[in-house]
Amino acid sequence: MKGNLMRVVSSLKTLKSRHKACRIVRRKRRLYVINKSKPRFKARQG
Numbered sequence: 001m002k003g004n005l006m007r008v009v010s011s012l013k014t015l016k017s018r019h020k021a022c023r024i025v026r027r028k029r030r031l032y033v034i035n036k037s038k039p040r041f042k043a044r045q046g
Helices: none
Strands: 008-010 023-027 030-034 044-045
Touching: none
Parallel strands: 008 044
Antiparallel strands: 023 030, 030 044
8 A cells, every 4th residue: 555645744734735736625623635636645634
């Protein structure tokens, strides 16, 4: 399971601006950065 790992960070502000297609989504009291075109930019806060 290498390659498509999710980053866990304390702040999503800089990760949101990495790519144009990045979106911030709230699911189950957690914040996620998702990117459909480049899944390697996935991130989670908290």
